[in-house]
Amino acid sequence: MNGQSVTPSLPTGKSLKPSMFSRGARRSALGLVMVLPSFFLLLFMIVVPIFTSIQESLKGNDGNFTWDNYKYLFTDPAMSSSIKYTIHLTVVSSIMVLVIAYLLAVFLRFSTGRLAKWIERLYYIPMFIPSVIATYGMINMYGNHGWLARIMLLFTNEPFMRIIYDYKGLLLANLWFNIPFATMLLSSALSSIPNSAIEGAKDVGAGKIQIFIRIILPLSFKSMLVAATFVVMGVIGSFTAPFLIGPNAPQVLGVAMQQQFSVYFETGIASACAVFMFAICSLVGYFYIRSMMKEER
Amino acid sequence: MTAQVQLSIQKLTKRYKTGEGVTGISLDIKQGELVTLLGPSGCGKTTVLRSVGGFLEPDSGDIQIAGKSVLHLPPEKRPTAMVFQSYNLWPHMTVYENLAFGLKIRKMRKEQIRDAVERALQLVRLPGAEQKRPTELSGGQQQRVAVARALLLEPAVLLLDEPFSALDAKLRNELREELREIQLSTKLTMMFVTHDQEEALSLSDRIIVMNRGNIEQSDSPQQIYDTPKSLFVANFIGRMNMLDGIAENGSIQIQNWELHASPDISGKVVVAVRPEDVRWKDASNPGLAATVKQVMVLGHYAEITLLTEAGIIRMFLPREEALVLSSGQSVSLTFAKHAVYPQSSV
Ligand SMILES: Nc1ncnc2c1ncn2[C@@H]1O[C@H](COP(=O)(O)OP(=O)(O)OP(=O)(O)O)[C@@H](O)[C@H]1O
Numbered sequence: 357m358n359g360q361s362v363t364p365s366l367p368t369g370k371s372l373k374p375s376m377f378s379r380g381a382r383r384s385a386l387g388l389v390m391v392l393p394s395f396f397l398l399l400f401m402i403v404v405p406i407f408t409s410i411q412e413s414l415k416g417n418d419g420n421f422t423w424d425n426y427k428y429l430f431t432d433p434a435m436s437s438s439i440k441y442t443i444h445l446t447v448v449s450s451i452m453v454l455v456i457a458y459l460l461a462v463f464l465r466f467s468t469g470r471l472a473k474w475i476e477r478l479y480y481i482p483m484f485i486p487s488v489i490a491t492y493g494m495i496n497m498y499g500n501h502g503w504l505a506r507i508m509l510l511f512t513n514e515p516f517m518r519i520i521y522d523y524k525g526l527l528l529a530n531l532w533f534n535i536p537f538a539t540m541l542l543s544s545a546l547s548s549i550p551n552s553a554i555e556g557a558k559d560v561g562a563g564k565i566q567i568f569i570r571i572i573l574p575l576s577f578k579s580m581l582v583a584a585t586f587v588v589m590g591v592i593g594s595f596t597a598p599f600l601i602g603p604n605a606p607q608v609l610g611v612a613m614q615q616q617f618s619v620y621f622e623t624g625i626a627s628a629c630a631v632f633m634f635a636i637c638s639l640v641g642y643f644y645i646r647s648m649m650k651e652e653r
Numbered sequence: 654m655t656a657q658v659q660l661s662i663q664k665l666t667k668r669y670k671t672g673e674g675v676t677g678i679s680l681d682i683k684q685g686e687l688v689t690l691l692g693p694s695g696c697g698k699t700t701v702l703r704s705v706g707g708f709l710e711p712d713s714g715d716i717q718i719a720g721k722s723v724l725h726l727p728p729e730k731r732p733t734a735m736v737f738q739s740y741n742l743w744p745h746m747t748v749y750e751n752l753a754f755g756l757k758i759r760k761m762r763k764e765q766i767r768d769a770v771e772r773a774l775q776l777v778r779l780p781g782a783e784q785k786r787p788t789e790l791s792g793g794q795q796q797r798v799a800v801a802r803a804l805l806l807e808p809a810v811l812l813l814d815e816p817f818s819a820l821d822a823k824l825r826n827e828l829r830e831e832l833r834e835i836q837l838s839t840k841l842t843m844m845f846v847t848h849d850q851e852e853a854l855s856l857s858d859r860i861i862v863m864n865r866g867n868i869e870q871s872d873s874p875q876q877i878y879d880t881p882k883s884l885f886v887a888n889f890i891g892r893m894n895m896l897d898g899i900a901e902n903g904s905i906q907i908q909n910w911e912l913h914a915s916p917d918i919s920g921k922v923v924v925a926v927r928p929e930d931v932r933w934k935d936a937s938n939p940g941l942a943a944t945v946k947q948v949m950v951l952g953h954y955a956e957i958t959l960l961t962e963a964g965i966i967r968m969f970l971p972r973e974e975a976l977v978l979s980s981g982q983s984v985s986l987t988f989a990k991h992a993v994y995p996q997s998s999v
Pocket residue numbers: 669670671673674692693694695696697698699700701847848
């Protein structure tokens with residue numbers, strides 16, 4: 357790239373001075389130009405905000421360095437119960453999503469029936485519905501005066517159980533938003549397991565359970581990990597649904613952070629909250645990358 | 654040798670939804686015999702093999718192994734082992750784990766498994782490959798491991814579905830010979846599927862030629878080659894000259910030459926002659942008039958292309974004999990051996 361390096365030409369061995377217009381130079385310049393936009397995007401949308409947040413979170417109201425924001429995060433009863441609540445919700449939602457998506461994917465891979473065909477066509481529809489609309493749909497369905505409540509009224513006079521503005525509602529929302537994508541990932545992993553691998557196992561005498569545990573599960577484990585990573589990140593960072601149908605206390609971290617920022621104008625605490633969420637996601641990302649590297653070896 | 658029948662297929666019919674498949678297949682394979690199913694692509698070889706292995710449910714007919722019907726058994730319970738067309742080792746297991754999997758399921762003891770695996774790898778000439786992963790093996794080595802895996806199950810019948818077709822010619826030859834040796838030393842009963850006639854001729858005790866879901870002929874390689882029972886078999890095995898003629902009263906007219914034939918055939922016929930059975934003399938002798946078009950020396954023999962009024966004929970000669978012939982020379986042809994088929998049977 358720098359006009360000073362001198363490369364010998366192949367047939368003659370004579371040295372050639374790379375001009376501005378030599379093919380190699382032009383190519384790498386083009387490459388650089390094409391990489392630049394994403395580099396700047398990464399810099400200004402991710403790297404810079406992270407550092408601003410860290411800086412902001414370590415600054416007290418007087419502008420001096422302090423750990424107070426983090427102390428508040430973990431000692432304030434409301435805040436720490438929100439953290440526990442978020443982690444609990446994330447773990448439970450992720451496990452449920454993965455189990456349901458895996459079962460669905462296995463069903464789609466091995467069933468030849470008509471039901472499987474229909475599910476195959478329909479299961480990714482939730483991905484195309486904007487989250488705000490889906491959330492209002494959920495209110496209509498499960499709300500105090502929603503469809504489900506009205507139908508239940510036909511059978512019993514008991515008050516309808518609380519789903520919206522409750523843990524259950526958030527769980528349902530997480531399932532709705534994450535199952536399709538996880539199913540898609542796992543389906544493609546399962547369909548890349550050739551039939552002959554399974555028939556080979558049958559041939560040596562393996563029954564259904566052995567085939568599942570020794571062949572299918574290990575061969576799709578990596579994709580399961582990918583799916584788990586995406587689901588955990590998606591659930592932890594979710595905002596729309598918790599904002600609209602989540603309970604007031606304890607809150608999901610995303611909503612708590614928004615409240616600190618725009619209701620109480622506690623920029624420092626909101627920043628500490630953001631850094632904490634980022635740390636959790638980094639941890640998940642670290643385990644993901646580490647297991648990928650292990651596989652490569 | 655009157656060995657027992659090990660595998661018996663009776664009137665097997667399997668039709669797919671598309672209407673294709675096999676119909677009325679009956680065959681017996683004796684203990685220790687290596688039988689090849691040979692036929693063009695799509696003739697139903699795999700269908701027969703998979704039915705025996707239990708991966709397909711036949712519409713009708715029976716399959717017996719050592720005298721007992723196995724139709725009701727799922728693949729994992731059948732005393733068969735299969736080597737598949739595509740490599741199908743399990744990529745997440747080492748070679749050792751691949752081989753040991755079936756034995757572990759049979760609850761064999763650890764030391765026994767280790768010994769058995771070692772012996773099997775020795776047999777397929779891959780000693781010491783235990784800890785490798787399938788992706789670290791070449792195609793030929795992978796198929797060797799697949800064969801070893803099947804051998805370890807000590808099946809009553811070993812089924813092989815074009816196991817070597819993805820390999821290059823030289824490797825294919827090598828593995829073929831190895832398989833033959835293994836078969837001779839283990840006395841295993843094998844059913845081998847291929848669409849490669851050379852493979853079938855070199856490997857088999859018996860060849861079953863299939864066409865469009867039916868058996869055309871079942872004979873030793875020698876007989877299949879020398880006396881093909883139908884025009885299809887004649888066409889499919891080895892190279893053949895096909896000449897149109899008209900049969901009448903015990904003779905066949907090919908253009909202006911008359912050939913003796915059995916009297917029970919008449920009408921339009923096809924005369925089939927192998928290139929090595931074509932003989933030539935000077936043009937003054939009786940025979941089919943021909944002109945030499947091209948002499949091609951191919952190693953130890955020569956292929957001569959001749960033009961006749963009945964079409965092009967190819968002739969194989971030892972190299973020295975071919976040196977006398979030159980392009981444009983007129984000769985007269987006779988056949989040392991030939992077969993006649995009615996023309997409608999194409
Ligand atoms: N699952 C299936 N559904 C419908 N038709 C099938 C199916 N499997 C095979 N066939 C058809 O049945 C016929 C026989 O197939 P088969 O696989 O037995 O052929 P083959 O002799 O093994 O061919 P090849 O040498 O190409 O492997 C083919 O015409 C094929 O198109």
